Amino acid sequence: MAVPKKKKSKSKRNHRHAVWKGKAALAAQKAISLGKSVLTGKAQGFVYPIDEEEESEE
Template sequence: MAVPKRKTSKSKSKSRKSIWMNKASSVSSKALSLAKSLVNDKSTSFVYSKSLNTYK
């Protein structure tokens, strides 16, 4: 099993965490934007069927 040789510095771990959080934030904002456009019927980049009969 792999064991780290040295303790990771706080600045390095905080920087990695901030990068991860920024990626997650951008993805979540894009998902929210797409959801809002679908609700308002203004979506141009997402193709879907509006009738529910196709899923039954």
């Protein structure tokens, strides 16, 4: 017969949720920072190849 699991406390649930949200916020911050550095041309650790054909069309 199926037996329900013990209920975990709200504080444990909230802590897991906060950790998950924190990791997501950090990843989003890194992505925004990388995007800004690529757009301004100040990217040092990221190589963004640009084709010469695309430059001649503009």
